[in-house]
Amino acid sequence: MTPGFPRLPRARGALHPWLQALPFTAVFAMFFLVPLGLVVMVGFWDFNEYALIPAFTWRNYGKLLEGCSRLNEYGDPCVTVSTYLSTLRFALAAWAITLVLGFALAYFLAFHVRSAAMQTLLFVVCTVPFWTSNVIRMVSWIPLLGRNGLVNQTLIATHLIDRPLDWLLYSPFSVLLAYVHLYTMFMIVPVFNSMMRIDRALLEAARDAGASAWQSLWHVVVPLSRSGILIGSIFILTIVMGDFVTVGVMGGGQIASVGKMIQVQTSYMQFPLAAANAVVLLLTVLLIIRGLTRVVDIRKEL
């Protein structure tokens, strides 16, 4: 793995590539760099109940980390650390489950379904849930999982349990369930895409060389799907790290998430605090992605 870009032959008429890159650069600057710069800047501002005060202060970052040097009276870390830990736990759990599930489904689609027409059909079937709104797909779990919901009623009717299971809804379980339901598709698509590009002759060669099904899966398919797995992982991790709607609805408002914390801060016009928080969240996510890209060099793989 060589770091940096592969060296391209020196371009003649050096202006052309710059001009070609200009429109996208402009869009990128307008809608990403400038807003991001503003967020970073506001993170250093001061504020009161009704106004932002341009300044340069570390106060907001200080507030974020206040009391974080020790455990609080309940033996928990400070609110910022415990919130980030909670969000990270969800992100990792959702990632692990969607990875296994997404990989298995993509593998089935790519290698077990023989006809291209059937593949396309099943792939479209996978996307059907995406034709309805994200929120509706999430909310539709509530009548199912509630204390008097369908699942509990069925379990009681079949005498498997004698009182309703409370942990089905407004719990970490229901949040995770919603994440898996909502986002597995983001894993399936890139992994399926990578798998479709694997030369089938390689699998035959593996079989001819005496590899078992597991061996060819582990030594041929997994390494060659790395880029898809990585892209899917980035999708899942960034979405879950920034989520506040799912965790709010499915967690019954009782489970902390970084996104929720930022949302509360913005709704109370504590924009500088929210901005500082957003910067910390961004750095956390970037660190995770950096870690992932160290394992898989995505530029080389694509």
Next chain:
Amino acid sequence: MPNDSNGSRIGRRGVLKGAAAILATGTFPAIHAQEKPTLRYLGTAVNQDKRIAEKFQADTGIRIQYVAVTTDEVAKRAVTSPSSFDLIDTEYFSLKKIVPTGNLIGIDARRIKNADRITPLFTKGEVGGKAVGDQGTAPKKVMYLPGARATAFATGPTQFMTLIPTVYNADTLGIRPDLIKRPITSWAELLNPQFKGRASILNIPSIGIMDAAMVVEAMGLHKYQDKGNMTRAEIDLTIKTLIEAKKAGQFRALWKDFNESVNLMASGEVVIQSMWSPAVTAVRGKGIDCVFQPLKEGYRAWAAGFGIPKTVSGKQLDACYEFINWFLDGWAGAYLNRQGYYSAVLDTAKARMEADEWAYWMEGKPAAKDIKSPRGEVLAKAGSVRDGGSYEQRMGGIACWNAVMDENEYMVRKWNEFVAA
């Protein structure tokens, strides 16, 4: 042919002349001015009823365009983008954030026909001649401005009002009597371990903390100087009580949205929770027994009102005043009273209500016949009595008002700790 061309030239000139004449005399703009303006009305969905807008347009020709957002978002827009609306319907406690920005102008009481008939609850903090609780941001504290463009509140009545009240009410706990099966008389019941896993509190920090304070006081843990303006130590104590309850599994969920509270209650996930009066009505509308339970410690009151942003002028401004005057004139008041809210000018609303309706909603008397909502659904059978009793009983029982504390930032931080615990 020459004639023709001549004629056509005259024709063209004529048209040009005509156009010039229209421009010169201003006839053209006048046609526009006869079109009634549209008012962008920023508020929460709770107060924005389609029928009120329709009736107002039918009466005056002015169109109301509702912009419905959450309570916090209303205040946020008032502070950050005052030109995005022509009329604001916001809660009185938000004024502490909005008025210092100078984004609202003082409403000239001389242009409000019924200004001196607005209930004394707002102007003096009295109900039926008796003072009510004024902890928190009681409307009388933020009702007046010293001048039209002032950025601080006046200490006594002046000609300039911050908001003209639209609706107000006194909130308490909502319960499911069919599932609790015993009388509930105190706020302390919210954290009673008997309701472990079946209680809920609202997750809007500035209001949730007040409900929590009512509970803490009812449990005898602490007597607050002012629940609407706690010290840091008091905030710590209140949040600590909440965290301990949460860790013990007291809460089934925390709700933030009106509909969430309705669903929690209607599905039986929760049997006791902070609630708003129209949410109770909505649960009852599903045929489920739900009571907005009066409690011995009193109510947490809230009030909303119309304000006018500084960016509005001319015809738009006149239309704002016309709408406010129309709103106080009775039809809208009667409409709101029939939903279980209270209106600002009681006399005008009374004139537009049936005697039996008035007796049920405002005097706490048993319904002479079935009481219907403005949409015609039966809300109460003949013979039943409104929970909380008469206007005097209910509003006279106010213990505190929704508020913005001086330690608001600290409070929000501690509230986040509660959510994260």
